[in-house]
Amino acid sequence: MASLREMRMRIKSVRNIAQVTRALETVSASKVRKATQAVQATRPYAEKAWQVLLHLVNQPGGHRLHPLLFERQTIQKSLVLMISSDRGLAGSYNVNIVRYCLLQSAALTNPVYVTVGRKGRDMLLRRGKNILAEFSNLPSPPSFMDVSAIGRLVVEDFLEGIVDEVYLAYTDFRNMMLQVPVFQKLLPLEVIVSPEDAQGYNAVPEASHAVFFYEPDQITVLNQTVPRFTALQIYKAILSSQASEHAARMVAMRNATDNAQELITHLQLEYNKARQQAITSDMLDIVGGAEALAAVMGL
Amino acid sequence: MPIRCEIISQDRIVFQGDADIVVLPGEDGVMGILPHHSPVLTVLKYGIITIRSKGVEENYTVAGGIAEVLPDQVTVLADAAENVAEIDLQRAQEARRRAEEMLKSGAAQKDPDEYLAIQAALRRSNLRVDAARRYRKDTRTR
Numbered sequence: 172m173a174s175l176r177e178m179r180m181r182i183k184s185v186r187n188i189a190q191v192t193r194a195l196e197t198v199s200a201s202k203v204r205k206a207t208q209a210v211q212a213t214r215p216y217a218e219k220a221w222q223v224l225l226h227l228v229n230q231p232g233g234h235r236l237h238p239l240l241f242e243r244q245t246i247q248k249s250l251v252l253m254i255s256s257d258r259g260l261a262g263s264y265n266v267n268i269v270r271y272c273l274l275q276s277a278a279l280t281n282p283v284y285v286t287v288g289r290k291g292r293d294m295l296l297r298r299g300k301n302i303l304a305e306f307s308n309l310p311s312p313p314s315f316m317d318v319s320a321i322g323r324l325v326v327e328d329f330l331e332g333i334v335d336e337v338y339l340a341y342t343d344f345r346n347m348m349l350q351v352p353v354f355q356k357l358l359p360l361e362v363i364v365s366p367e368d369a370q371g372y373n374a375v376p377e378a379s380h381a382v383f384f385y386e387p388d389q390i391t392v393l394n395q396t397v398p399r400f401t402a403l404q405i406y407k408a409i410l411s412s413q414a415s416e417h418a419a420r421m422v423a424m425r426n427a428t429d430n431a432q433e434l435i436t437h438l439q440l441e442y443n444k445a446r447q448q449a450i451t452s453d454m455l456d457i458v459g460g461a462e463a464l465a466a467v468m469g470l
Numbered sequence: 471m472p473i474r475c476e477i478i479s480q481d482r483i484v485f486q487g488d489a490d491i492v493v494l495p496g497e498d499g500v501m502g503i504l505p506h507h508s509p510v511l512t513v514l515k516y517g518i519i520t521i522r523s524k525g526v527e528e529n530y531t532v533a534g535g536i537a538e539v540l541p542d543q544v545t546v547l548a549d550a551a552e553n554v555a556e557i558d559l560q561r562a563q564e565a566r567r568r569a570e571e572m573l574k575s576g577a578a579q580k581d582p583d584e585y586l587a588i589q590a591a592l593r594r595s596n597l598r599v600d601a602a603r604r605y606r607k608d609t610r611t612r
Contacts, residue, residue, distance in 0.1 A: 212482050216478045219538070315481055384509065385510070386511070386513065395535070
């Protein structure tokens, strides 16, 4: 059995760990709030942009108007944009998204990856995947400007024909306890009128029926809207993933704090027992000594 | 009858309210939108949106975007937008100086992406400085 001193040290170190994990939990909680607020803030723009897109595309021949809108006949290469985190200590967050992403992209032809976040990049590299580009050290929460470079890269690769379709893998933040990995098609943009009860981006059931003038012309307007909408989707996905990351970390840290508390109780009990035992044996020694002395004196 | 006007950027609603006239910096020239305008979808360039409501005028800078005009509604989807009254002139001037220096120093020339980014930053700060100078009483005398 460990000595009393060792046990005391152990209790102290566990207590320190609990303090750190509790601090991390608090920090993550506030970051979750910030990220979810940012997700909410993108909604008005996204809805309106979707309305405009829907309207433009539903014109006769609308699908032919912009190269980002129509499907290619043969798909030789696919791009997967995977969003993970830069830092660990977030429970199974990174593992979940990487595993789900690989599972889904197994069906694609020649997938190449663009990663956001160091953890995801490292995991894909370890599995020998082909990584086209990687982004890391994004601020939390990022501004739209930080993300637009990612959008531009993806759109350019698609337009130049380097890849024929683009998928987006991210973690959807449902609530504090539930984050779901999502794998969705990003390009070509599928503009369809969604059913009434749909949620999210395409939740605008019908576009306006007005006949528009276009200034300068339809194609210029589409050129402005489509790449921006793509970037916005990526932006939203990153915000949602960050919210999920922080929520996952918060839960992981709470568990760690709870475990540390439990460990402390256990160790404290052991320590007290050991201390009592030591006192008892000391007492026995003294009593034994006194008796021996009395026996000698009595002689 | 006023027109409902909304200026929305990717991360927030910049303005929301009623207006008597909205002046937009369209790609093909400035256009004033009055109520009952025919529906138009237009690309915006860097410039200033003026919203007049009951004799009160408010100006917003907009760094490109698109605008949807309906008979009773104007919606601006802006890449970046800001009320001129909120512009921190000193900061904008500093940003402009920094961007100019970076362009001059030539460090950015190697990387075309970087070059474009700095150029865009310069255009934005130019716009803000000009707007603040032109539309704000407190800076006009300087």
